[in-house]
Amino acid sequence: MHGLKVLPSGRPGRGRLYVSLPDGRTVAWYDRLAKRISILSDDRCDAVLAALRPYLSGDWTIGPPPVPTPAELRRLYLPPDRDLAPNRPGETLLGELAHGAPGGSRTRHRMRRRLLALQRTGAELDLLEATDWRAVHDVPLPGLGLLDHLLIGPPGVFALRTVPGRRQRAQVGDLLLTVGRADPGPDPRWIRRAAARAARALASTVTPALTLTDASRVDVAPTLRDVLVLQPPTLTTTLRAIPPTLKPPDVEALFTLARTRTTWTPEP
Structure with missing residues (x-):
């Protein structure tokens, strides 16, 4: 699996890291507070881990995501050019x-x-x-x-x-x-x-x-x-x-x- 992108949610170092396909669809995310990788498709596991490897430290777990809320579902399919969360102050x-x-x-x-x-x-x-x-x-x-x-x-x-x-x-x-x-x-x-x-x-x-x-x-x-x-x-x-x-x-x-x-x- 090539072309996976890692995009932040919220300020650097906080929130989640989302792993997305080139078309903007999210395939996994890493919750840095919970130290958990939620992956939507097992066949992309190796590619997701390779993309996230520079950001992982300490003990972490991986598995299917919990049942998402409606708000989380909307966020999962938010294209990067429509997402204001990565904006830095100024x-x-x-x-x-x-x-x-x-x-x-x-x-x-x-x-x-x-x-x-x-x-x-x-x-x-x-x-x-x-x-x-x-x-x-x-x-x-x-x-x-x-x-x-x-x-x-x-x-x-x-x-x-x-x-x-x-x-x-x-x-x-x-x-x-x-x-x-x-x-x-x-x-x-x-x-x-x-x-x-x-x-x-x-x-x-x-x-x-x-x-x-x-x-x-x-x-x-x-x-x-x-x-x-x-x-x-x-x-x-x-x-x-x-x-x-x-x-x-x-x-x-x-x-x-x-x-x-x-x-x-x-x-x-």
Whole structure:
């Protein structure tokens, strides 16, 4: 069996590794937490093991998969070009910078600063993914642009927009966000619209959230009650303290829907 591809689910080093045929059909997957290889066809066993060999360590088991849930069935037949789960934080910016971003040096500097902020937030979200949370990055929202992070966990679904704090004071109001002496930006309004769009797509409540990275101080208007304001040093603690509303199967079902590109950009 030739041409098998190994593709990750979720952030590198976490979740599952899927072994797929060239046409995108999954033939097996390796659950790195359970240390188990689930294979759909015994006649492909040797080829699957050869493809996964670089990723295997310690003791592991192999056998037929457990009876899949409907969400897992949808994920098994998700073609790679429709899967958003492998996206890294700032995936689009990474590509633009790697292939020569348009604009001058100041524009590229702002892009790199924003990329670092996205990666900082992504590193914090990685800490949550080991405990029944799932994240999707660079989610396309037609008419709005890209949602930086969509986070799904026991407390619910969160739409996150990351803003670089630039080691300056940040002021978050009902409509505008100001960092230092820069012109105010409409980030609170934007993230509300993005969360509403995500809620319609997922048929689930979605909480809008702003993440301020490396701000020297963050002042939040007392009237701002519908947008969650987070900072990386306390991001995971704040989110884990929210009472749970979703069970693990609900989290996985929403993650399967969220990672599917056609959920956000339906095909004509």
